[in-house]
Amino acid sequence: MLQMFDDPPVGAKPSSWSPRILVVDDDPDMRQMVVNFLLDNGLRATATVERQEVERQVARDDLALVVLDLRLGAQSGLTLLREIRARSDIPVIIITGERRDEVDRVIGLELGADDYVTKPFSPRELLARIRAVLRRHAASPRPNRESIRQRFADWMLDRRMRRLTSPDGVEVRLTKGEFALLCAFLDAPGRPLAREHLLQATRVHEDVFDRSIDVQVLRLRRKLDAGRSVSMIRTERGVGYTFDVLVERI
Template sequence: MKILVIEDNESVCEMIEMFFSKEGIHGEFVHDGLEGYNRFKAEHWDLLIIDWMLPGMEGVSLCRKIRQEGSTIPIIMLTAKDSESDQVLGLEMGADDYVTKPFSPLALMARIRAVSRRYTSANAMAVETDYLSTKYFKISKETREVFINEKPVTNLTPKEFELLYYFLQHPRQVFSREQLLERVWGYQYYGDERTVDVHIKRLRKKLGTADLPFFHTVWGVGYKFDETVE
């Protein structure tokens, strides 16, 4: 595994490098956000670890830029910001996971493995079930294209796309927030379940109408996708 770490704290980098060595991971370390972006573009990487606060370009802006360019590379953010809104913002910008400083290197390694497993599993599933077509939607996991009533949808974030794809695979099935976090985010998520509510709200706004909201709240349980219920 080849990981690019964009972190300006050299002590943190040294700690991560030591554990990478034990795990047989090849790590490259960059201390500036803009330089990190250039290194990301210049080489192939299996995963990115990005600090939130960076010189040159903030980590959250770097993450957003990478996602806007269409990359689906797994991203873990390191952050000293532990407020609810900051955590949701990091996920909204396209991060797959975040680790709050100070952190245990063992915990970071666990997150790396979890995100990598989810990424590998998602790619395997994409080969088997790349294209889905329903009454109103057509969606391709390979090309990341979404059509509703034959009209293209181009404003979905990576996580919104993944959440929509998962719902389309399981029409009318009710999922709790915990289940969606585990199956879409790819691990047992310990933290704020509100990120699911945020993503559902945004999908309703971008895709639904007053007559067909598509994403329905099942009170006391969670959410379901249904194209037939008004």
Template sequence: MPASRRPAPFTTGITMDNAKILVVDDDAKLRDLLSRYLSQQGFSVDTLPDSRDLDRKLSRNRPDLLVLDVMMPGEDGLAVVRRLRAQGENLPVIMLTARGEDIDRILGLEMGADDYLAKPFNPRELTARVQAVLRRHRATPALTASHTADDVIEFGQFVLHLGRRELCRNDQLVALTSAEYAVLAVLAAHPRRPLTREQLMEMALGKGGGDSLDRSIDVHVSRLRKALDSGDNGARHIQTVWGYGYVFVPDGQPRE
């Protein structure tokens, strides 16, 4: 996003400015159901039965969000999202799976998914997840009325551009998912202040804590650490507060 532009405002309505959603799932009945339901909510919806034409679709008619099934013939959903993230693609992704075990959910998040939903599910639940991920992708709670489009947070070799929603290292853009950016923005906005997992879940992701999904914060933090620590001479900018949560340390030095 150009520095001169502010992030587009979002509404709390379900249409999210007629956002474009691409659903990739080999279940024809589910594709039809989601296409009809999401379209009724004001979204522009396209579908694919598998990932074979995904790259062409992304290049010709890029969606605002990808709803991606895990278990598909050919290249499965986990492989797709891993490949997209390796290419530096930050398109928001919600993964669907018939397997609802925590390990499968965590694996999807580790590959770079923004959110995860186990089948069977109520279409209203998917709509709420789509809305939440799009909202995170367009704005984050850390960017409040007290910030301007030119506000930045500098630490180590990094610059976090709050208005542009970008993290740069030595003037090079660092690819982050919407969830990872939201977690980093909240932590960086509260330097040296320990935040619990529940606080991060609510402030960054807009979800209440207290269930197994709390582990998603750990996954997002783990991915952020790989992006930050490997590029700043061993500095540890996100540190664990044992038995509590995490804290952002601008200089990356160990806390006493």
């Protein structure tokens, strides 16, 4: 778990406790510019464009955040994002193309990116977003070891691996919002949860294109209720929703 930290002053040099940032970009000038700016502002930073090196870095305990350009030349940034998210819940900020290129940004957020910047961007904006994501990540609750795996109606959720398995043993993919929504339900089975509470639990980014908690619940229902006569998620009129299934911690 990341330690909470105060933003170092502009121009501060990295210290031994500074969060370490990995910059993944195939433009050497861009890589060097971002790394130098982060180093000049009190963060430790390294850069790479090699897929194997990304995997090695993500596996390290001291890596705090990844800055990932989606427009990588020899490989897909979205594919690399999928691989990172399959292995880790480390925060990821994606760099996307021009503002009209909305599709990659939306897909990136759906795949689990925590934030994004759009080219051309200011290094100061990137630094501000990095600090904000690190604060959110450090402040967000983490499940206890006893509650990392949870079973409900023969389904299994491994929260550490972000893996949901159906009663048939099939892995069911969840977006980051759906995963956060399911975790909120599993943490409070049988208890009515207000829409405002669920919206806050699933809020990934201020600019997420679909803020309707009802739409997110509908999507999660479709994945969980296939073949069931009664939905696991019961609508509470005027209140919100209740997860109406027994949850067992493993």
